[in-house]
Amino acid sequence: MSKKTKQLMPLLIIPAVIFLQSCLVSTPSTLITPEIRSLYGGEYKVGPYMKEHIPLSVAVLPFIDLSGSKEGATAMRLGFYNHFSSVPFKDMELYKVDDLLTKAGLTDPAVIHKTSPQKLGAILGVDAVILGEVSDFDKYFLVLYSQVAVGAEVKMYDTKTGTFLWSGKHKVRKHEGGISTNPVGLIATVIATALNVRDIQLLRANDDLFRDMVKTIPAPSLAQAKRPPTIALLTQDTKGQPKKAGDEIKVVIQGAPNMQASFDIGQYRKRIEMQEVEPGGYYGVYKVVPGDNIEKAIVTGYLTDDSGNTTQWVDAIGSVTLDTTAPEKPEHITCIGRNQIVGLRWDKSAAADLSGYIIYRSDSPLSGHIRIGKTEFNEFSDMDKNLVNAKMYYYRVTAVDFAGNESQMAQAQGMPVAPGPTPVSGVIETDTVWYSGASPYIIIADVVVKDKALLTIEPGTKIKSKNGGLIIEGRIAAQGDNDNIISFDALEDDKLWSGITFSGVKDRENKMMFVRVKGARTAINCQASSPLIENSEFAGNADVLKIAGAFSKPLIIKNAIYKNKGVAISVSDGASPRIVGNSIYDNSGAGLTAQSATPEIVQNTITRNRNNGIEVRGAQAIIRQNNLSDNSPYNMTSAMNGTSVKAQDNWWGSAKASDILAGISGRVDIRFVLDAPWPQGKPLAVPVLDKHLGGAIKTDSYLILSNSPYRITKDVVIDGGATLYIEAGVVLEFEQKSTFITQNGGIIARGTKERPITFTAASASPAPGFYASVVQFVAPTRVNSSFSYCIVKYAATAFDIYAGSPEISHSYIAHSSQSAIYCRKEATPVISFNTFATNAGEGAIVCFGRANPKIFQNNFIGNVWAIQSVSSIYIDARHNWWGASPPDPKVIWGENINIKPWLTKENPDAFKINH
Known part of the structure; x- marks a missing residue:
C-alpha cells in the first residue's frame, strides 16, 4: 500500500463502491454486499427511418421530471449521457447544449419538449435530439436496508424531418443490504468520503437503467472498430461544500485499466492529470489557489486508450464550488x-x-x-x-x-460603565464621553462645552434637563443610529428646558444624527454656527430650529419636525442654511420662515402647518422640489411688493394653476411646477403671460403677482374657450383705448379684501375715460367670468356687457367717464356688494334693450346717475343703498326699476377703499 493511501486510511468511515455493474460474492473483504433482489425490465423501439438515416451528431436535451423529485431530471439526464457518450455518436457536450438553448430563449424543459425537432436542430446544429421523461426517482433508506426506484422514457428524433428514430423505456428498483465497513485502497477512501449509502444506490440504479438501454440504439458502422474505453464511476469529495484556497479536491474514476485519465472542473480548469493507483482505479487532486472562483461546476472525467479513443463521464450527483474571495470587512462598528x-x-x-x-x-x-x-x-x-x-x-x-x-x-x-442616573452641570474643558450605559444624564444647570473640548455622546444615551441647556462653544459628536436614538427631554413633563445652543462655533465640525429633542423652549439655536443636523426628530417643543447670523450655514437634512407649538425652522440675519429632505408637518406655527437670509430649501415635505407653510420676507431663498400642501392659510407667503420669490419646480398639492395660486400670498414666481409630488413629479410649465399684453389669448392663461404690474398695450381678445385667471394683488394698467374682449372666453379675477386686484390707467396723472373698458363681453359664451374684490378706476365704461351673466361683486368701481356698468341686449349680470362712486356720464348702471341684471347689496355714492333703464324689462334693484334714505329720485331713471325696499344706511359689507 502506498504511503499516500496509508495517510488517508484513518479518515475512512465507510468503504467505497467498486464497479457498479459488477456483482461480487459477500466476503469480509468485499466493498459492497450482494443484491438481495434486482428487478430489471425494459422495452425499446427502432423506427423504420432509423435504418437508412442513422444520425452522426446527437444532442441530449434537458429531461422532464414527472416523479416530483427536485433533482431527478438533472441526475437522470447526466446518467443517460454518461452511457450514451460511450456510443460512437458525435455527442454535443451538455453545457454547450444548455448554452445554445438559453441563447435561443429556451430554458423551461416543458417548452423545449414542445418545440419541434426541426427548430431544435437548427438551434443546436445536430442530426438528432434526445428527449427524456423521468417517471420515478424515489429513495428510501433504513439503517441497513435501502430501496431505490428510478424510471425513464427516452426518445430520439431526426432534426431534418422530425421523424421518430428510437425510444427506450425502463424502470429499475434496487433492494440493497448495508455496505461493508472494511475500507480498501485509495479509490475506496475517496468514494467512501464522497458518497453516502443513498448516493451509491442512486448511482447503481441510474447506471443499471441506462447501461443496456443505450446498447439498443443503432450506431454508425465504424462503432465497433472505434469503441472507446468504458467508465463505470466518477465521483469527487467536495459534498457540495465550497472550497477555499489551499483546500484539495479529490476525484476518482473507475473504468477500463491501463488508460490515460484526466478530469475537468467545468470550463474553468481543463484536463487535470490523474494517476492509475490500482487496476482500473484513477486518482487525481486539484489544489485550490487564490483567484479560483466558480460556482456549481460539473466535474467531467476522461479515459483515453492508445488509439486515441476517448470516453467522458460526468458527475451525476454533485458539483464543485470554488470560493477564494473573502467577504468585505464589517462596516460602521x-x-x-x-x-x-x-x-x-x-x-x-x-x-x-x-x-x-x-x-x-x-x-x-x-x-x-x-x-x-x-x-x-x-x-x-x-x-x-x-x-x-x-x-x-x-x-x-x-x-x-x-x-x-x-x-x-x-x-x-x-468600555463597560456603571449604570446611571448621572448628574451633569458646569463647564467641560477636555474631551468627554457620555455613555449610554450611564444614562440618564441629568442636566442640573447649564452645561458649557468650551472652545477646545469635544463632547461625544454614545448611541442610545438619554439626557434629561431640570431647566438648564447644553451650550456648545467647542464641538459635539452626538451620533446615534436607527436602533439607538440619542434623546433629549425635560425632566418634568410640564416644564420646558432651554435646549441646545451652538454659540459662535462657525464651521467647526459638529454633528447631531439620530437625535430626538422634546420639551425645549428652542430645541436647537444656531448662532453663527454651522452644525450638521441629520435624521433627527423634533416634537413637543415650543420653537424648534433658530438659525441666525452670517456664519450660520448648517446642513439640516432628513429630519422629522412635527407637532411643535411654534415655528419649525426660522432663518434670519444673513444665515445661509441648506434645508434638504425634511418632513415638516402638523406644527402650530409656520413650517419655515426666512427673513433677511439666503436659505436653500430643497426636497422637503411641508404640510398641514397651521400658520403657513413657508413665509419669506426680504430673503433671497432657493425653493425647489418641495412638496407644499394643505398648510393654512397659505402654502407660501411673501411680500406684496419688491423682488419676487423664486419657487419653481415644487408640488403644491395640485397641478392646476388656479388651485396653486389660491394657496399663495404675495409675489411668488411659480412659472414651473411639478405635476405630482417630488420625486415622481415632472416639471410642468404654468401658462403665465408676459408683463405686456395685447392680441389674442386662446388657451387658459394666468396673470400672477410676481409679474405685476401688467401693461395692456392694445385690445386683448379672449377666444377659443379660454379663461384668463388673475391672481389676487395683481395690478393691470391700461393704455389709451385698450380693453379686454371676451369673444368666446372668460376672466376670473378674484382678489381678497387684503389683496384686491386693481384695474387702472397707465398714467401718472389719470383722468376718467383714459381707457375704453376693463372688459367688453361681446358674444354669448359658456365660459363664466367673475370679478370680486377688484378696484376699477378711470375707464370710459368699466364693464360693457353685451351678453352673458358675469358676476361682479365686492368691488370698488369709480371715476368712469361714461358709466360703470353698461348692460345691453340680453345681458344678465349679477351685481352685488359693490361700491359705485363718482361715475360720470350716464352714471353707475345703465340697462338697455332686454338686459335684465340682478342688483343688490350695493352702495351708490356720488354718481351722476345711480341707475338708468331704457327698457320695458322689469329690473330688480332691491336692497341697495342709494346714497340717501329715502333715495333721491333724481339719481334713478326708468319706470320698471324696483328699488323697494332699499337699505336705510350704507352697507358695511360692500367693498370700499380708504382714500
Whole structure:
C-alpha cells in the first residue's frame, strides 16, 4: 500500500463502491454486499427511418421530471449521457447544449419538449435530439436496508424531418443490504468520503437503467472498430461544500485499466492529470489557489486508450464550488457599554455566501486579540463576567463565508460603565464621553462645552434637563443610529428646558444624527454656527430650529419636525442654511420662515402647518422640489411688493394653476411646477403671460403677482374657450383705448379684501375715460367670468356687457367717464356688494334693450346717475343703498326699476377703499 493511501486510511468511515455493474460474492473483504433482489425490465423501439438515416451528431436535451423529485431530471439526464457518450455518436457536450438553448430563449424543459425537432436542430446544429421523461426517482433508506426506484422514457428524433428514430423505456428498483465497513485502497477512501449509502444506490440504479438501454440504439458502422474505453464511476469529495484556497479536491474514476485519465472542473480548469493507483482505479487532486472562483461546476472525467479513443463521464450527483474571495470587512462598528457588558453592532454584510461573524477582544489596541465568539447576526454582546467597568477593551470583527474565507478585521473599542442616573452641570474643558450605559444624564444647570473640548455622546444615551441647556462653544459628536436614538427631554413633563445652543462655533465640525429633542423652549439655536443636523426628530417643543447670523450655514437634512407649538425652522440675519429632505408637518406655527437670509430649501415635505407653510420676507431663498400642501392659510407667503420669490419646480398639492395660486400670498414666481409630488413629479410649465399684453389669448392663461404690474398695450381678445385667471394683488394698467374682449372666453379675477386686484390707467396723472373698458363681453359664451374684490378706476365704461351673466361683486368701481356698468341686449349680470362712486356720464348702471341684471347689496355714492333703464324689462334693484334714505329720485331713471325696499344706511359689507 502506498504511503499516500496509508495517510488517508484513518479518515475512512465507510468503504467505497467498486464497479457498479459488477456483482461480487459477500466476503469480509468485499466493498459492497450482494443484491438481495434486482428487478430489471425494459422495452425499446427502432423506427423504420432509423435504418437508412442513422444520425452522426446527437444532442441530449434537458429531461422532464414527472416523479416530483427536485433533482431527478438533472441526475437522470447526466446518467443517460454518461452511457450514451460511450456510443460512437458525435455527442454535443451538455453545457454547450444548455448554452445554445438559453441563447435561443429556451430554458423551461416543458417548452423545449414542445418545440419541434426541426427548430431544435437548427438551434443546436445536430442530426438528432434526445428527449427524456423521468417517471420515478424515489429513495428510501433504513439503517441497513435501502430501496431505490428510478424510471425513464427516452426518445430520439431526426432534426431534418422530425421523424421518430428510437425510444427506450425502463424502470429499475434496487433492494440493497448495508455496505461493508472494511475500507480498501485509495479509490475506496475517496468514494467512501464522497458518497453516502443513498448516493451509491442512486448511482447503481441510474447506471443499471441506462447501461443496456443505450446498447439498443443503432450506431454508425465504424462503432465497433472505434469503441472507446468504458467508465463505470466518477465521483469527487467536495459534498457540495465550497472550497477555499489551499483546500484539495479529490476525484476518482473507475473504468477500463491501463488508460490515460484526466478530469475537468467545468470550463474553468481543463484536463487535470490523474494517476492509475490500482487496476482500473484513477486518482487525481486539484489544489485550490487564490483567484479560483466558480460556482456549481460539473466535474467531467476522461479515459483515453492508445488509439486515441476517448470516453467522458460526468458527475451525476454533485458539483464543485470554488470560493477564494473573502467577504468585505464589517462596516460602521459601534460599541455601547453597559454594566460589565459591551454591546457591539455593525452593518449587515451583503455577501451572499456569508456564514457569520467572528469577534476578537484584547486589552491592548494592537495585539493580543483572542477569539471570544461567533454569531450569524450583526450584533454581539460581550458578557464576559471578568469585564471591568470603566476599563477600555479593544475589539476586532471579521466576516466569514461558507468556504471559510475570513475578511479583514474591523476595529472598535468599548468600555463597560456603571449604570446611571448621572448628574451633569458646569463647564467641560477636555474631551468627554457620555455613555449610554450611564444614562440618564441629568442636566442640573447649564452645561458649557468650551472652545477646545469635544463632547461625544454614545448611541442610545438619554439626557434629561431640570431647566438648564447644553451650550456648545467647542464641538459635539452626538451620533446615534436607527436602533439607538440619542434623546433629549425635560425632566418634568410640564416644564420646558432651554435646549441646545451652538454659540459662535462657525464651521467647526459638529454633528447631531439620530437625535430626538422634546420639551425645549428652542430645541436647537444656531448662532453663527454651522452644525450638521441629520435624521433627527423634533416634537413637543415650543420653537424648534433658530438659525441666525452670517456664519450660520448648517446642513439640516432628513429630519422629522412635527407637532411643535411654534415655528419649525426660522432663518434670519444673513444665515445661509441648506434645508434638504425634511418632513415638516402638523406644527402650530409656520413650517419655515426666512427673513433677511439666503436659505436653500430643497426636497422637503411641508404640510398641514397651521400658520403657513413657508413665509419669506426680504430673503433671497432657493425653493425647489418641495412638496407644499394643505398648510393654512397659505402654502407660501411673501411680500406684496419688491423682488419676487423664486419657487419653481415644487408640488403644491395640485397641478392646476388656479388651485396653486389660491394657496399663495404675495409675489411668488411659480412659472414651473411639478405635476405630482417630488420625486415622481415632472416639471410642468404654468401658462403665465408676459408683463405686456395685447392680441389674442386662446388657451387658459394666468396673470400672477410676481409679474405685476401688467401693461395692456392694445385690445386683448379672449377666444377659443379660454379663461384668463388673475391672481389676487395683481395690478393691470391700461393704455389709451385698450380693453379686454371676451369673444368666446372668460376672466376670473378674484382678489381678497387684503389683496384686491386693481384695474387702472397707465398714467401718472389719470383722468376718467383714459381707457375704453376693463372688459367688453361681446358674444354669448359658456365660459363664466367673475370679478370680486377688484378696484376699477378711470375707464370710459368699466364693464360693457353685451351678453352673458358675469358676476361682479365686492368691488370698488369709480371715476368712469361714461358709466360703470353698461348692460345691453340680453345681458344678465349679477351685481352685488359693490361700491359705485363718482361715475360720470350716464352714471353707475345703465340697462338697455332686454338686459335684465340682478342688483343688490350695493352702495351708490356720488354718481351722476345711480341707475338708468331704457327698457320695458322689469329690473330688480332691491336692497341697495342709494346714497340717501329715502333715495333721491333724481339719481334713478326708468319706470320698471324696483328699488323697494332699499337699505336705510350704507352697507358695511360692500367693498370700499380708504382714500
